[in-house]
Amino acid sequence: MMVTDWAHLPYDLLYMISTKLSDISDFIRFSAVCNSWRSSAAPADHAPRLPWILDNDGGFLVKADVRLCPSFSNKIYTIRVPHAYNMLLSGPSDCFLLNSKKPISLLNPFTGNEIPLPPLRRQTKKLYPIIFVGNRLRSEDPLVVLTFDVKSCDHILGVLRQGDDEWLVISLRVSFGIATLLGSFMYYKGHLYAHAQFDRHTLVIDPTSGKTVFTIRTTDRLNNNHDVKEYMMESDEKLLRVIKRIENYQIESFEIYQLDGPEKGYRWTRIWDINDQMLFLESYSGFSVKSTNFHGLRGNCIYFFHYQRTTNPLHPRARLCRYDLGNNEIRILPYPSNRAGAWIIPCIH
Amino acid sequence: MITLISSDKRKFHVLEEVANQSLTIRDVIEDRRGRRRADRIILVTNINSKIPEKVIVYWLRHFLMPEEIAHASMSHKKAEKLKKWEAKFFDTDIDTLNDLILAADSLDIPSLFDGACEKVSDILKNRSAEEVGEISKIENEFTHEEEEEEIPSENAWVWRNEFA
Numbered sequence: 001m002m003v004t005d006w007a008h009l010p011y012d013l014l015y016m017i018s019t020k021l022s023d024i025s026d027f028i029r030f031s032a033v034c035n036s037w038r039s040s041a042a043p044a045d046h047a048p049r050l051p052w053i054l055d056n057d058g059g060f061l062v063k064a065d066v067r068l069c070p071s072f073s074n075k076i077y078t079i080r081v082p083h084a085y086n087m088l089l090s091g092p093s094d095c096f097l098l099n100s101k102k103p104i105s106l107l108n109p110f111t112g113n114e115i116p117l118p119p120l121r122r123q124t125k126k127l128y129p130i131i132f133v134g135n136r137l138r139s140e141d142p143l144v145v146l147t148f149d150v151k152s153c154d155h156i157l158g159v160l161r162q163g164d165d166e167w168l169v170i171s172l173r174v175s176f177g178i179a180t181l182l183g184s185f186m187y188y189k190g191h192l193y194a195h196a197q198f199d200r201h202t203l204v205i206d207p208t209s210g211k212t213v214f215t216i217r218t219t220d221r222l223n224n225n226h227d228v229k230e231y232m233m234e235s236d237e238k239l240l241r242v243i244k245r246i247e248n249y250q251i252e253s254f255e256i257y258q259l260d261g262p263e264k265g266y267r268w269t270r271i272w273d274i275n276d277q278m279l280f281l282e283s284y285s286g287f288s289v290k291s292t293n294f295h296g297l298r299g300n301c302i303y304f305f306h307y308q309r310t311t312n313p314l315h316p317r318a319r320l321c322r323y324d325l326g327n328n329e330i331r332i333l334p335y336p337s338n339r340a341g342a343w344i345i346p347c348i349h
Numbered sequence: 350m351i352t353l354i355s356s357d358k359r360k361f362h363v364l365e366e367v368a369n370q371s372l373t374i375r376d377v378i379e380d381r382r383g384r385r386r387a388d389r390i391i392l393v394t395n396i397n398s399k400i401p402e403k404v405i406v407y408w409l410r411h412f413l414m415p416e417e418i419a420h421a422s423m424s425h426k427k428a429e430k431l432k433k434w435e436a437k438f439f440d441t442d443i444d445t446l447n448d449l450i451l452a453a454d455s456l457d458i459p460s461l462f463d464g465a466c467e468k469v470s471d472i473l474k475n476r477s478a479e480e481v482g483e484i485s486k487i488e489n490e491f492t493h494e495e496e497e498e499e500i501p502s503e504n505a506w507v508w509r510n511e512f513a
Contacts (some may be wrong), residue, residue, distance in 0.1 A: 006447060006485035016462070028507045034487045077443055158358035227453035315498075 007034050014040035020295055022050045023070050024346040050294055051280055053341035066109040073333045081112050083250055086330035095347040108344050120158050120167050125174050136295045142207060159207045170210040188239045197230055216266050235277050235288035239267060249309045251330060254302055254323055273325045282342045305340035355392040355401045363405060367412045373471035395455055397448040404452055407461055410434060439468040443484055
């Protein structure tokens with residue numbers, strides 16, 4: 001008869017168990033049980049984590065406490081990051097928030113780690129706060145930030161590639177408002193894509209020279225009655241453009257377009273399902289992950305925030321919703337806050 | 350038909366097709382193919398004695414419902430039924446789960462291994478380190494200082510009270 005010994009299970013078995021914990025707080029507690037559990041649970045090479053929600057209304061926060069809730073759990077953690085006081089935070093991207101107050105830096109709210117960034121030369125007082133754009137799942141991609149010059153009415157892009165010690169600054173003059181540009185921005189396979197909704201084309205920018213390589217025309221409809229939000233994201237190696245149409249506090253529709261490669265002459269094609277991918281949308285940006293990595297979450301779905309009208313018209317209430325592309329159903333999910341949040345993928349390295 | 354012999358010398362006769370779900374056993378059978386009858390006896394003495402029974406029950410249920418069918422063409426109702434059955438199967442004490450994980454690992458039965466790991470992680474979810482230690486009977490081996498200082502300060506927010 002063998003004696004059951006949880007403390008001395010082989011490392012690879014303990015590792016397998018720890019990978020099934022998709023909530024990072026369970027994972028940290030797991031590693032606090034005993035030494036062998038601790039050493040078998042390596043955070044760095046761990047499976048992707050379930051995104052959390054940063055309760056900041058998708059805007060900017062200047063305070064020391066970061067309120068976070070694990071997705072779909074109805075819990076809220078308040079994380080105290082003492083040196084975050086007086087920071088101007090935006091993002092997130094991956095697990096980092098961007099502090100756009102000089103000196104600019106990246107902050108991981110889960111660990112309090114702060115990574116300094118080189119100063120952005122064009123950053124003056126006249127500029128709007130900087131916003132993070134780009135792929136938040138791959139840390140080797142360049143860091144892309146966006147801001148707006150009120151004087152010249154230019155959109156200003158800062159691109160910082162890994163190993164560079166200076167930002168590449170790109171000015172864009174296009175006829176769209178800043179809010180429209182924000183979401184539809186993406187770094188994808190070596191190029192920057194920016195979609196100009198009112199010019200009805202997508203700019204493809206070379207991030208080393210800052211020059212526009214070519215433009216892609218679009219044919220999707222414009223409707224001024226709708227509140228339209230645009231997102232661009234990489235999903236399963238493809239570039240997707242998602243359009244959320246809202247009319248009078250009601251979701252009118254979601255439209256998903258996929259970029260066809262050079263062999264089809266670069267164009268946006270409407271698609272109707274995304275297989276086992278899940279799209280996560282917030283105020284300005286979004287990203288995509290495979291549902292098979294997350295036990296118990298449904299694929300072919302869009303997870304997003306939606307403001308519902310309440311009795312007080314000044315205070316609509318945010319709901320976390322799931323739109324199922326398979327049956328076109330929208331379902332409200334548990335979410336403990338009244339404000340819309342931003343998705344953040346927790347990591348502790 | 351092959352024969353498995355457990356550590357307490359009990360014999361289990363199993364159809365080859367059923368036992369094939371263990372990749373280890375499948376390889377052994379493949380190796381010995383065409384040899385004498387006596388070679389169709391496989392010792393599974395490295396696993397806890399009450400486990401072969403459980404494993405065979407699991408095999409039989411999955412043999413009736415092969416994985417490929419389970420994914421491709423199984424009706425929603427049948428899938429639900431299998432899910433319910435698995436939940437019941439894994440709803441056992443934590444010691445048995447430990448033995449199941451070890452058995453599934455040494456016999457190389459991926460679906461059983463995955464299922465058992467998932468069940469264990471479900472047990473660990475939303476529990477503090479002390480509770481987990483109690484359930485799994487693991488002595489807290491961190492020194493007092495380590496426990497007081499280093500670990501909670503690493504990710505303090507996990508240990509602070511949370512509110513719904």
